Each structure stands twice: as C-alpha cells, then as structure tokens.
Amino acid sequence: MSAIAVQTQNLHKSYVMGATAVGALRGVDLTVHRGEFVALMGPSGCGKTTLLNLIGALDTPSRGTLSVDGVALENLSEDQLADLRRERIGVVFQFYNLLATLSARENIELPMQFKGTGRGERRERALWLLERVGLKDRADHKPAELSGGEQQRVSIARALANQPALVLLDEPTGDLDSVTGQEIMGLLQDLNRREKVTLLVATHDALIAQASSRIIGLRDGRIESDSQAGRREACGTRGDAQAA
Numbered sequence: 001m002s003a004i005a006v007q008t009q010n011l012h013k014s015y016v017m018g019a020t021a022v023g024a025l026r027g028v029d030l031t032v033h034r035g036e037f038v039a040l041m042g043p044s045g046c047g048k049t050t051l052l053n054l055i056g057a058l059d060t061p062s063r064g065t066l067s068v069d070g071v072a073l074e075n076l077s078e079d080q081l082a083d084l085r086r087e088r089i090g091v092v093f094q095f096y097n098l099l100a101t102l103s104a105r106e107n108i109e110l111p112m113q114f115k116g117t118g119r120g121e122r123r124e125r126a127l128w129l130l131e132r133v134g135l136k137d138r139a140d141h142k143p144a145e146l147s148g149g150e151q152q153r154v155s156i157a158r159a160l161a162n163q164p165a166l167v168l169l170d171e172p173t174g175d176l177d178s179v180t181g182q183e184i185m186g187l188l189q190d191l192n193r194r195e196k197v198t199l200l201v202a203t204h205d206a207l208i209a210q211a212s213s214r215i216i217g218l219r220d221g222r223i224e225s226d227s228q229a230g231r232r233e234a235c236g237t238r239g240d241a242q243a244a
Helices: 048-055 078-088 104-115 119-132 148-159 178-195 206-211 238-242
Strands: 004-017 020-033 037-041 063-068 089-092 166-170 198-202 214-219 222-228
Touching (some): 020 048, 037 206
Parallel strands (some): 037 214
Antiparallel strands (some): 004 063
16 A cells, blocks of 8 residues: 555646647646645636546546556556556545435445445445444435435545545535535545545635645646645635636
8 A cells, every 4th residue: 555645747638629639737746645635726627627537547648647556557457447446546526426216325335336345244334434424314315315415425425435545526515505515524624634534626615725734726737836725825715716
C-alpha cells in the first residue's frame, strides 16, 4: 500500500471537436498523499471533472503519467483498470447514480457483490455503513423514497463499500440545500479525520474548501494554486467559487 494516493506528471487530456483538439488538461503535476482531504476549485471548464475522471480510471489521458495507490494506470489492461476501480477507488457522482429498483442497502451491497464478497458479509457492511452515515433506519427504502441529502449519503456509503484507497467526489453538495450541504460536509470531514479516508473533491462550495486540508486551484487545464485550507487566495471569495 503506497503512502501516495495519487501522482500525476505532465498529465494532458484533449478532446477532438470537429477538426479542433481542445485541451481540457495541460500538463498537470500533482501528488496527493494518503489521508489528505483535497478540494479542487476553479471556474467552469477548468478541468476539475476531467481530472477526477482520469484519476478514477473512467477516462484515459492523452499523454503524461498517472498512478493511483502506487499503480501506474498506463500499464494496465481494461480488465485491470476495472479491477482497480472496483477495489481501490470509490466515486461519488453529483447526481448520485443510485439504481432506482434497489434499496439503499442493496445499492451499497452492489460493489461488494461484483467483488465477490459473501452475502452475509456484504449485508453486514452495508448496514454498518448506513449507520455510519446516519441512515440505518432507511436501509430498505428505494432512492425515490429518500431526500436528495439521503441519496447523497447512500452514494457516499456505496463509494466506501470496498474500502477503497481513494474516494473521488464530483460536486457532492451541488444539488443540495445549504443545511443538507453542511451535513454532507461534516460527514466528509469525519470520514477523513476518523477513518483516514483520502478524499479528492471537485467543488464550487467554499465551505467544503474550508473543511479540506488542502485547496488546489485549477484554471485553463493547469494548476494555478496549491495551498493549505484556510488561505483564501487559493479559492477566492464565495462569489468567485459560485461562478465556477
């Protein structure tokens, strides 16, 4: 198990739009150590989600190197990348991506089922995780019966199901009211501090940035700033963040 959760060197990602190649990332050098809580901030189109997708092995870089938990992604086959996503990376999507036909508990059990975890063990862990996020009494409810904040809590619990080395979150409070957003922020802080879960969060929310241990500012596909949380120049005012 590596002490470095994520490392990139000269990471580039371009997308072809018609006859033009558009650079989403332009030479990103980044090291995230295990146990850090890192907030990615910057204006819309700066590359936050693209960077998360590359780190989460959901997309491939155009050039440069990328490793997760000491494993170089460019050396892996598609099957090996799938194994990495399943066993070492948890992803929390902005719009939850819960399966509507499954209960909260069953949604959390699904990644463990793909991993081959026994029925009793995955049920026990799913219920423990639901208790951890304050939703054990909602275990048998389907997504349509849960509020937005409750669905986000379930998605966070699902991301933790296989005890990943790294959890990636894309705008975890973007679709929530301010009170629920603060609850999610507190949950993330607690997971990071108590259980040493490494978090990399793309966010427009200045409160999440303040709760993090490190703030990385992105602009035009490059890292513009990198500082410890609490230094306001790293993320600007709340108005600047909301414009992202």
